[in-house]
Amino acid sequence: MSPTKDRLNELKQVQNDDEVEITIKSTESKANDIDQTLQKAEIIRRNIETIKNNTEKASFILKNNVLKVSKNQQDELDSLIRTNTSTAHKINSILKEFEHELNKIKNKNTAEFRIKRVQYTTLKKLFQEVLKESSVTLEYHRNHRKELLKKSLQTAQKDITDEELECLLDQNQLDVFTDNHLMTTEQVRQQLSDIEARHKELLEVERQLNEVLDLFLKIATLVEQQQESVDRVEYHAETATDFIEHGTKDLEKGLQKKQKYSRRRIYIILISIIIILIIVLILIIV
Known part of the structure; x- marks a missing residue:
């Protein structure tokens, strides 16, 4: 074989090797992306499980201590609720990254997109469910604290009606009792101290509940918007597939x-x- 032909064959072999290497690298890159997606999904799942477990613990404490929650139990409740709130914000942040990655994928008909989309939509729904459970527990906690506060107020001021109490609580005007009451006895002073403490607890629970509800509404909106987007993508993908199939059949004919x-x-x-x-x-x- 002539040197020219040998050199030509070598060049062809090098080109083929380069093409194989590029294909392998592209495949490895996609596989790494999918692995990272699955790892990220597992982190979110663990965090969702943390919120779920904490909510169950908080619910157990509340339902088994209806009349009075001890200081240690209240501290544990506060810790569980704080952990849930910070974890929920962390999950929300990772889900936003997830959504950004999905939007960057141009070809919506690839295995990579489908895997990421399934993980994203599934995790958002799971997150939405645990947020709902958490908000239900917090609402129960809020109502419980509210009832305790009402009882304390009624003890200090027996002639107040339920409607007046509701109005004062809604308008945050409990200083009507704590500032103007004649503190003639130690018992009255203790009652007013209890009122102030329970009112602070109630305000904190209200704040935590509003924070969780706000997150819940955001995720619910995202789930709805994503579902509409998924439906549109699937419709266009199916339309494109049908068009290709019909085009192929027409070409064959x-x-x-x-x-x-x-x-x-x-x-x-x-x-x-x-x-x-x-x-x-x-x-x-x-």
């Missing part, structure tokens, strides 16, 4: 017709040649 027409032309030409030969032979014989 066109090729079949072309081949059929070509064969027909050949047959006509052959028959024409045979007829001409027969006529020539007849003329020669005559």
Whole structure:
């Protein structure tokens, strides 16, 4: 073999090797992206499980201590609720990153996009569910604290009605009792101290509940918007697939017709040649 041909074969082999290497790197990159997605999803799942477990613990403490929550139990409740709130914000942040990654994928019909989309939508729904459970527990906690506060107020001011209490609580005007009451006895002072403490507890629970509800509403809106987006993507993907399938079928039909027409032309030409030969032979014989 000549040196020129040898060099040409070497160049072809190098080109083929480069193409194989690029394909392998591209495949490895996609596999790494999917692995990172699954790892991120696992982190979110663990955090969601943390919120769920903490909510169950808080619910257990509240439902088994209806009349009075001890200081240690209240500290534990506060710790559980704070952990849930910070964890929820962390999950929300990771889900936003997830959504950003999904939006960056141009080809919505790839395995990578489908895997990420399934993980994203599933995790958001799970997150929405635990937030709902957490808000229900916090609402129970809020109502419980409210009832305790009402009882303390009624003890200090027996002639106040439930409606007036609700109005004062809603308008945060409990200083009507704590500032103006004649603190004539130690018992009254203790009652007013209890009122102030329970009011502070109630305000803190209200704040925590509003924070969780705000997150819950944001995630609920995102879930709804994402579902609409997914439906649109699936519709366009199905439409494109149908278009390609119909186009392929039409192309196949066109090729079949072309081949059929070509064969027909050949047959006509052959028959024409045979007829001409027969006529020539007849003329020669005559």
